[in-house]
Amino acid sequence: MHLYFLSLPSFGLITLLLSLNCTLECDSPNDISVRPPTRAGVQNTLSEMVSDYRKCFSYSSSVVYSSGFSLHRHSCSPVLLFDAEVEKYCPENMVQIKRTLEKEVKQCQLLIIWTDCDREGENIGFEIIDVCKAVKPNIQVLRAKFSEITPNSIRRACDTLSEPDSKVSDAVDVRQELDLRIGASFTRFQTLRLQKIFPESLANQLISYGSCQFPTLGFVVERFKAIQSFIPETFYKIKGMNFNTQRNTLVFNPTLTSPFHLFFVSVLHEVEEDTVEFSWKRNRLFNHTACLVLYQICMEDPIATVTSVTSKPKSKWRPLPLDTVEMEKLASRKLRISAKETMKIAEKLYTRGFISYPRTETNIFPPNLALGPLVEEQTQSSVWGAFAQRVLEQPGGPNPRQGKKSDQAHPPIHPTKHSSSLQGNEGRLYEFIVRHFLACVSQDALGQETVVDVDIAQEKFSTSGLMITARNYLDVYPYDRWTTKLIPVYEQGSQFQPTAIEMVDGQTSPPQLLTEADLIALMEKHGIGTDATHAEHIETIKSRMYVGLTSDQRFLPGELGMGLVEGYNSMGYEMSKPNLRAELEADLKLVSEGRKDKWSVLQHHIQKYKTVFIESVHKAKKLDEALSPYLGAAQEIPEEQQQDMEIPLPIRKCPHCGRDMVLKKKREGNGKYLTCVGYPACKTAVWFPDMVLEVSRDQSICPTCRPAPVHMLKLKFRRGSLPPMMPLEFVGCIGGCDETLREVLDLKYLRAGGSGGSGGGRGDGPHPPAPPPPTAPSSNARPSLPPVPTVVPQPQPPPRALSVSASSDSNTIVCNCGQQALLLTVRKDGPNQGRQFYKCNGGTCGFFLWADQPGQQGASQSWGAPLQVSQPPRTTVNSANAGQTMCHCNETAVTRTVQKDGPNKGRMFHTCGKSREQQCGFFQWADENTPPSGAFDGGYNGGGNGGRQARRITGAATADKPPAAKRPRTCGICHTPGHTRATCPQR
Template sequence: MEYLIIAEKPAAAARIGAALDARGRPVEVKTGKGTSYFQVTLFDTGERAFIVNGAGHLFTLERARGAKGIPVFDFKWARNGQNKRAAQYINTIEVVARQRQFGQYIVATDFDTEGSVIGYNILRFICVPAGSTFKSVLARASRMKFSALTVGELRQAWTARSPMLDCARIEAGCTRHRVDVMFGINMSAAITSAVKSAGKGYHVFSIGRVQGPTLREVCERDGAIEAHVPETYWEARARARNGTGGKVLVLESVPPSFKQEADARAIKHDCEGKVAIVSSIQQRRVTKKPPAPFNLAGLQREANLVFRFKPAKTLKIAEKLYLEALISYPRTDSEIIPPTIDVKAIMLAVEGNPAYQADARAVLQRGNLVPSKGTKMDEAHPPILPTGASKAGIALTKDEESLLDLVTRRFLALFGPDVIWEERVHEIIASSHPFKLVSNKLVSSGWAGYYPYFPVASLDDDPGLRFGQQLTLHEVDVLEKHTNPPPHHSEITLMGYMERARIGTKSTRAEIIEKIKARGYIDADPIRSTPLGKKIVEVFDTFLPAIVSEDMTRELEDDVDAIQSGTQHEVDVLEKTKRIITAMLAQFKAREQSIGSELGQLLAASSPTRGQHAVLGKCPACSKHDLVIVTLKNKKRFIACEGRSDKSCNVILPIIQVGKIYPAKKNCPSCGYPMVKCYAKGKKPWEFCVNWSKHGPREKIPAGQA
């Protein structure tokens, strides 16, 4: 009997082939189109198997032929036009799958919702041979389930493969795709149509059921920041030296802040230059247990904290490490290592790496390998763990090495003893005024000895003061402070909001943030809403709040999850989605003119159009007409004064050819010409004068951007 194995990506196919082949050397057959497949002689039976692969989603949902207008609910799976190599992979799979009669079809894509949908679509749309039916193919389909691409795990997954596909997971994944495309296509078309019907021209807008509430959260945070009214307060901090030539200590007054400056000044007057006495020392022992194993969200948070990696970058690197069999599957929610995982075997493998040998050996010598755990459990995959596999022959970048080290050292830390320190609170009296000094004395570094990314040094700053010791307060500083607004969101905190609100999935949250950023709704570093993003939320809050409400999105997420658990059915969830969208579009239609007019006014102000001309501000040369961006038919653009039409002003200026240009609503301090702000993909927004070419070289646009 011959077998057809379906992998998700080329690298995974190669790993699976090497693991299942009896000699560990699968035969790679290249098709001449930049793709290939593998032939293997199975290690257990000696039978022949063929391994093909996709490259992400080869199929995507599109409007069915003839489906026009809105609402539209008729979507069909079609070849993914956005995946440039989809056709090549499909052709390669067809060559293998349709020319043979396979006795068994094995889906070996990633064992998660997206992986199951990818494998299922390849099976039903490509692998049915001539003269056969999908039902016949499905009856001979089985599922490999693995969490790492190591030889041992892949062979175990082959031997213990499930005799049928994970149908509930497939149904849930397909449903989520349909729900998302229904919302995306219908609501985006409705907004675009509203602006056009209001006579504001044709502008493509896009909004989705997860993007809406995510954008609203950014706008609400921005609103809280803008509404913040700073309150002034004062602090009094004394500086003393611990003995001759000793460390300078900073003492905090009690209370730590004052609403009246005079109260802080009184402390300075009474205490500066005076002798203070340590009147009491209170101490307590503090323990910090080992951290939980990494799930994807935890790894993204820690990598951002330690290396300043953005979430999308962390996921990309983690996927590379997974495909190189260096870590387990990264798209997991789990913080609990199940008892089926042989942690001792992993530790012994880690010990084989000289960089971790001493620490791994110390853990093994302690015995009783019981890892710490968190609270979340993922039925499909364990937490992110190192495999301990050798890096020999694998080219890793510095960032990839760093993330692998983070995962490996986190694994070591799971088995370490508690970190223990003593927290000491010193009360110090000077001229009847109390001061406080808090310090720490490290007792045991515990698991932090294996995990240098924990700031254990900050827990060992005790100055060694004694009860009754005298200190001279050399200076007392009075500091004027102001209360701070809430901070802007970062990508990590915004993903944290999405996780708490239960919108999006662990795999898509970073991608959703990138989407609303690419559409010009938010800026990054830190994340802030743009005028366009604010206006979209304002319009929907006023006319159709459901589209930016997390409640509706969360309810549909729960429905899709219920399909996977077997308590809901696809048809019921899709019918419910259709009812929601139909009701929303009816409300939208009744307010279409108002919505179109509101959004159109914003376009006229910030990304305005007069035909093909974008308005930037008054022309300083004539003080009569506006400077506009003129876009030609070939998409090239330049800045000109509108006085060119009657030849009253001939100002023409060059402009960069990438990104979106918005007025900065201020003039250049050097020449008086308008300033603009540019938003370009992959770059931080920057401001410059439209007259930049007449300035000195230091004021010109950065090289390569003109």
């Protein structure tokens, strides 16, 4: 059995297929089955093709699926909608059709898609394919392509079945998702904010935004402002006419004395009751004195000499084949039918078989389309039948004028059969389409033009006349006008005296408000929308009250529309301009042609619009200021509501989910915390301690941390909370490369793959409990942040049982937790790049050991063995090297200066003086005090490349004693946990 799926605009196709010798069986409106009566009775291509099969037809009045956000986002920040998950779901009104498809496809071997042959139709087709393949994955799928509902067209479609084009469907998926994200984000932002700012005017109004509708509004506003800013200028010119009265007349208005006027002169000549006006070759001047001088020269010798008489053939071209945009424009101008109504009527005419598919960008008739039968069909008309017969009899038969556009999908719009019963606007639009078709396959109008040039006192004037010799297409196309203009016979070299020479004035005029045809032309020119969506976007800005119509059907911007455009323009982002959307439309075309990847285009434009959105929100007061002159004074918003409306700028990407991490204010207290915008799905967060008084995003970007960009932070600390040598305000990186910030805040960086909070696991390691939600921050909670990977894990053997005896495996390195240590390699640029080291597999005990460190390589590590790498740097005072810093090799350390750009550039440090291959890994800042022996509170080894050393490691631990549980941090004054010495109330 074959299953044919048709969308509702093609529903008339069911009737046609039934007329091709099939019997209808209908159980419900959504379950239409068609069976051939007998095999012997099959007489056409379709029935022959499926004569041994049961044929089932189903149709849809709309798309099967709709797009929406996977979670309810009614209370979320609008910026989150750029990253929120989008899913497709089946609307309730389409469930029955989906069930019908699932039921029928079980018995089918072939699925043929008969949806409209445009982008949207292809996308609907793939929705149907997805539904059917979910039930029957191996079903064969073919695509029928047609442009009109006629027997010949359907037979051609059946003979030329092809594979569906997924690239065209992908372009629609990208457009739908972008329109959803962009529209939802901006609409939510505008509506929530402006309803609070202007409650009296906009309390209950939806203030929508669309990436197509806003540039459409921008065209209307731009024209209106051009009219407002237009300054008219008065002009002057010389005007001369010739009458057969043979009188010379000089006319001059002495009151026209403004130097800013435009002057022009015209010569008139009347012969045998015909008035001939000669135009000045200079046309007009804006200088009164200059025009007056030239006029007086002409009047001193007002004899006109004919310098040339030129006669040449003249043609008025017949119209191009009709595409959708041209049909909308001409219907608006000539028939006074709106674009929306035009497309609605055209769709009806198409489904009833009167015209071809009305959504096409093509104005070239394909060579394989037989035009003769289409013209012959119109010979039945009592109105234009005679002209159609003339077209058939003209030399060469129907000969259309060809345009330059083709969408390679549909031919130009043309009639497919004759009708004399259509009434109202349906009849008027059908008549226009027929007349346009007959005109474009006819011949150009022909005429003879005569141009006469004359000279008066060396000033040049000219006139022209026209004699129409063959009207041709004008006989059937009353929408064009071409009239005869008679002038007397002039001979070259002859002279005559003009009847009148005048110096007259006029004024420059501003452009007119846009008509619907003008607006559609601008949308097409700048790539806003498609031929199928122009009318929809225009109707949207009308329904939102962004624009209105004057009595002569011209667009006038409303107060809300004016304010929105002016507000966004004042921000520096010309969102009312077509640039952003035009680039998107161009990329969608490339996706449909397979020249660009679907996902790269999607992500590129999401990020572009997201950047514009964030900046627009931060400059939202300019939107309020622009709307105030139209809607009244802006309402003051309480500070807490203002904070809720603000959208923080991203600091870096979350290592768990890839979304942005931003700074937010704590609900309790004045502090801030860094959190993922994906909360509550993602709980990654960094809580800054109370000693951080202020934290904000700096414009500078860390050149080291990845994934870029990682923005630096401006921090201000409480007085007394930092060592004396450190400033209370500085700029640092939260990405993991800033050692100073990492040491001061004691940050424990999250690892990708963990569950969030203060130190998530590494995928295969133990995971700590999930942190509390950001709504209840603790002032003394440890901040945490994902690390920047500076090392690449090497393959490790499976963990083996811990052994503390001398007989244990000599190649096993264990950490302080008693687990096998993880071998890593330093990747970060620096003196230790490429060097291997061991660290704790779970990241809990802070163990660190260079793999090539003397006396440790290959040695078994027991829990109680003191670690060489955790010993503090030593300053020798009782030897020959007294006062000098010694490295782990017990040799004098060398002093070097940081040359790499960053917060530590120019800072001096001590390190091992041996070559890189033999270095012990010793490192110490030259300006830091040496901690006392036995109380070393781990610093950083290897210039920050090796990780953090274990804290307070002593040699008292034994192999049979597990590591002690970490005690909570207590105050150094009152010894009470929960706060530090800097914030102690007894201080």
